[in-house]
Amino acid sequence: MSEATQARARTSQQKVAAGLKRRYRAELRFRSYGIAAVALGLLFVAFLFFSIISKGYTAFEQTFVRLEVSYAADKIDPDGKRAPADLEGANYEALVRQALRERFPEVTERGDLRKLYGLLSGSAETVVRARVLADPNRIGSRETLWLMADDHVDMLVKGHIDRNVPEDERSIDDRELGWIDRLTAEHRVEVRFNPKFLTGGDSREPEQAGVRGAVMGSLFTLLVTLFLSFPIGVAAAVYLEEFAKRNRLTDIIEVNINNLAAVPSIVFGLLGLAMFIQFFGLPRSAPLVGGLVLTLMTLPTIIITSRAALKAVPPSIREAAFGMGASPVQAVLHHVLPLAMPGMLTGAIIGMARALGESAPLLMIGMVAFIADVPKTLSDPATVLPVQVYLWASSPERAFVERTSGAIMVLLAFLLVMNAAAVFLRSRFERRW
Amino acid sequence: MSTEIAPTDPNVRIRVPRARVAAAADDSQPGSKIETKTVGQVTVADAVMTARRVNVHYGEKHAVKDVSLDIGRNAVIALIGPSGCGKSTFLRCLNRMNDTIDSARVDGSITLDGVDIYEKRQDVVQLRARVGMVFQKPNPFPKSIYENIAYGPRIHGLAANRAELDEVVQTSLAKAGLWEEVKDRLDHPGTGLSGGQQQRLCIARAIAVDPEVILMDEPCSALDPIATARIEDLIDELRQNYAIVIVTHNMQQAARVSQRTAYFHLGELVEVGATNQIFTNPRHRLTEDYITGRFG
Known part of the structure; x- marks a missing residue:
């Protein structure tokens, strides 16, 4: 090494050393922003839970x-x-x-x-x-x-x-x-x-009002949504991702699916009112119609996440299947779909969680009516938990305040159970490659 | 590495015209005149597959240009050439794997036992059962070792019952030299094996459906030298029963395992011939430059 290059190396080292401190500071700063953001988020969640639970536990x-x-x-x-x-x-x-x-x-x-x-x-x-x-x-x-x-x-x-x-x-x-x-x-x-709070239907008398009607309404509505939107969404995603040719038509479909995901939910409610109730004559306030409306709303979410899950399956698996002489349907059913399933379930659960919390489109199809009976079938008039929360929150009696918070606690518990189920299913399906 | 393979004895080398010569001129087989620019003998007496004037386009890109080549029975043919020369693309034509790529267009004719595989009546599923494939990166299914092997026989309905399937799994694994290593853990995931074992699992999976031809697309490029040596030994054994087409970047490997070697350059099949001839006495300038390591 000549003296000149040695000298150059020395000055380079000095420059690097001079910059080090600044780099570490920047790193530390960046990390502390992240920690602060997470802490703030946790704080809000804790505040929310504290406020709801402290107000709501007396409803039980x-x-x-x-x-x-x-x-x-x-x-x-x-x-x-x-x-x-x-x-x-x-x-x-x-x-x-x-x-x-x-x-x-x-x-x-x-x-x-x-x-x-x-x-x-x-x-x-x-x-x-x-x-x-x-x-x-x-x-x-x-x-x-x-x-x-x-x-x-x-x-x-x-x-x-x-x-x-x-x-x-x-x-x-x-x-x-x-x-x-x-x-x-x-x-x-x-x-x-x-026990009446959990086993009773809605009532004008706060002490007799229970969430059972709303829980059953939500359950029926979500079952309809799940059983329609998951198969339809997965089938659509599989077709679009694995079989459809890339052309103008599929491009248009793709753009429209993405747009539909961003449509305000109340618009789906109006659509449901016009289509399912006016045109097809389905009953008002029924979980069946609620489920159909929420299916329309969740479908784009499920299709988009399912397509992402399919895209994430390594192409080598498809090649291996094709190389063995699997037909395209066999390759998808035997290999791609099982690997994409965890991601699809995550998407479905995100969609379902959104559907569970949705009230605006259901107001449009009459699920906001006062219904004291616990629904027993899909076509019985019913309401759902978020609408029940809304109804109680707007009731004048003081005793409905704790019931509102109590209903929110039930709603959150419902959500937790759903998410737990999703995590369980995901870990069952998850495979490494 | 190329110095090892390059002809060391200059006396052996026969000077050939540097310009492209019509292979048809020295096509010794009467009645099978093939119009090609390839140097050397593209045909063989006992061909299981024949490719004639195969062209492949990926959209605008002309990836394989006018390639004619025979695949001989019970022999290994190595396809060599620099990256992007179209050898893998040509390989994937032989079991119509290019069908899965939307933009790919294949012209020309490729036959398997005299039947054109690109004909409408040819069933792709059946073709791929007869022409198996092993990929560059070991890609076992994320299932058990047993299921990996059993998958092909199962979808093609080759085993009537569980006992037959067990038999197929065992013989396939044995042929791939993997049985002794995995017989106690057939229910373990195939993805848990080492890279070399995974690749042998993939070979076992391919031979489980009794193909006539096995295509191998750089099967050792992701493996260490020991695993590579095992695969090479395996390829040599498999030659008894199968025709094997192997794409490789490793010229020593081509020299070790193959009987014929085809050199591709920019989508064209430049030269084909007996492996020892290609490596000791290449007739085309491009072939010589490549195997002596001047480029590639």
Whole structure:
């Protein structure tokens, strides 16, 4: 090495050394941006979960009042025939009221009595009826029952109603407050787990409202969506990716699929209204139609992700299959599709998760109606979880606030179950090559 | 490396005209005059496949130009030449693998046992069962070793029952010299084997359907020398039963495993002849330049 080149090398080394510090600083800075972004994201998620769960967990509990109910034979079955129709149609409300009057014998005035009866939920009589129908031998006996309290009482017990505000600004007046305090002092008031929130349909009465109807509606809707959009989407993707010739027509189709993925979902709702309900005469508010609309909406997503998954399968696998004399369909079915399946499932689950959270297109096809019954078939009127959240969020009663958050928790749980299923399926299908 | 192969004894070398000579002139086979610019004997007496005036276009690109070549039975023919010379493209014509490329267009005629494989009636699936292929990069299916071998017989319905299939798997693996190494782990994934084993698995997979011809597209380029040597030995053994066409960049390999060698240059088949003749006594200037390492 000549002296000149040595000198040049030396200065080059010095320049490199001088720049090193700056390079490391840049690297550190860049990494800290990344960490900050992730931390911020986590913070928001934590905040969201905290806010929803802290507001919503009380929806799973309800205030119950312990009362002794006497199954008076003369009220339930005066002629003693135990005819099911008689038992069914008897005035059980009277029994509940009787039980309340026994606790508060001093209340006699009509207006006060009405307020007293109002302490209990309207569902109390159905509980009593169910007890009698389950075992008619109870008639004539007495039983201690935990009956659901009205939502105002529930709100007071849970601390959402402030006792210290003036009486006329409170939804519970001083007399009711006194009765509740007396019942509490007698250990007759208790906040217990409320199965009705998970097993009941929607109701105008907050304490009776449950998410079952919306869960079933969402489940039916998503099943329709999954069973239509996944096969159609995968078939379309396989055809476009593996079989279709590249020409102007397939280019146009491709561009349109990409455009469809970006169309606002409410447009699909309008399309569904015009096509499925007006033209084909399918029932309104039905999970079937909801599923069809969401299929239209998720199809582009599934097609695009499925095509990406197919593209990611190494061409050597196709060559190997063709080289063995596999027909194009065999090559796809035996080799390409199994390898693309994890990616396709991921795409499907992204599409499904979006469909689960979708409410706008479903409003257009009538799934926003108040429906108290839990849907049993695909054509029963139903609503879905996000629409239920919307409906409860816009209800005036204070007790619906916790139910809104509770419904969101159920929605998130639904989502988690779906994602867990996707992860499970993906790991089952995943193969290395 | 080329110095090893290049003729060391200058006395052996026969001077041939540098210009292209019509091979038809020294075509010794009477009645099979072939119009070609290729130097040397493109035909063989016992040909299993014949290619005549094959042209391949990839869109605008003219990848293979007017190539005529016979593939002899129970012999190995090596296709050599610089990158992009069309040897792999020509190889892929022989089992119509170019069909899978949209822009590829193949003209000319290629026959297998006298039947044109590009005819409409020729079934591609059947053709590929008769002309097997081994690729550059080992590409076993991401399935078990057993399933890799069983796949071909299964889709072609070659085995009537499980016992027959087991038999086919065992003999194929044995022929590929892999049986002893994998017999205890047939249910392990084929992708878990070493590179050389994977390539032998791919060869076993190809011979499981009893082809007549095996095409090998640089089968050793991704392997280490030991694995390469094993594959070369294997190719030599397989010659007993199959016609083998091998594309290689490794000229020693061509010299070791093949009986005939064809030299491609810019899409044209420049020279073909017996391997020892090509490596000791090339007649075309381009061939000589290539094998002596002047370019390529």
